[in-house]
Amino acid sequence: MKGLLAELHGLIEKKIDLYGKFIVLLEKQWDCVTAYSIESLEEIGEKKEELVERMQILEKERARLMLKIERALGVTQPGVTLKKLIQSAPEPIGMKLAKARETLLGQIITINQWHEQLRGLMDRSSLSMKKSLAFIHSQGEAASSPYRSNGKVKEGSLQGRMLSLDA
Numbered sequence: 030m031k032g033l034l035a036e037l038h039g040l041i042e043k044k045i046d047l048y049g050k051f052i053v054l055l056e057k058q059w060d061c062v063t064a065y066s067i068e069s070l071e072e073i074g075e076k077k078e079e080l081v082e083r084m085q086i087l088e089k090e091r092a093r094l095m096l097k098i099e100r101a102l103g104v105t106q107p108g109v110t111l112k113k114l115i116q117s118a119p120e121p122i123g124m125k126l127a128k129a130r131e132t133l134l135g136q137i138i139t140i141n142q143w144h145e146q147l148r149g150l151m152d153r154s155s156l157s158m159k160k161s162l163a164f165i166h167s168q169g170e171a172a173s174s175p176y177r178s179n180g181k182v183k184e185g186s187l188q189g190r191m192l193s194l195d196a
Contacts, residue, residue: 030098030101030102031119031122033097033098034098034114034118034122034126035122036094037091037094037095037098037114038126038129040087040090040091040094041091041126041129041130041133043087044084044087044088044091045129045132045136047080047084047087048084048137048140051077051084051140052136052139052140052143054076054080055140055143055144055147057069057073058070058073058077058147059143059146059147061073062150062151062154065154095109098114102117111126111130114126115127115130
């Protein structure tokens, strides 16, 4: 049983490492969005996808290991949680698992906060970009229009206007 718990601790440590790298990528993503750096943002997106794939592989390994632990404990219903394991684990490994669990929970909270902040920043950035493009478009239309905003015809060169050939 101690061997299985030690293996679980190793998996959790790998997960903590991946989550730490993921948090660093989220911080870099923030910098890219604030700098409007699309190329860097795409690179970070690829790295994030790679990390997520590695996290999914670790999660599958963890689930497989948890089944082994449940069998070793003689549990008939699935649902043994890390918290429950920590309570029943022998002292040296139990403390390590408890510390790893705390670290992991803290990282999950940090990742969720970064996701919320990034979502808000991206929403504001895209809205700002839309407003800027709308303003540029309206200025371009106003400059090429033969009419003023009050509906009167602009005075000026006749080069851009249509002339009647019926005269």
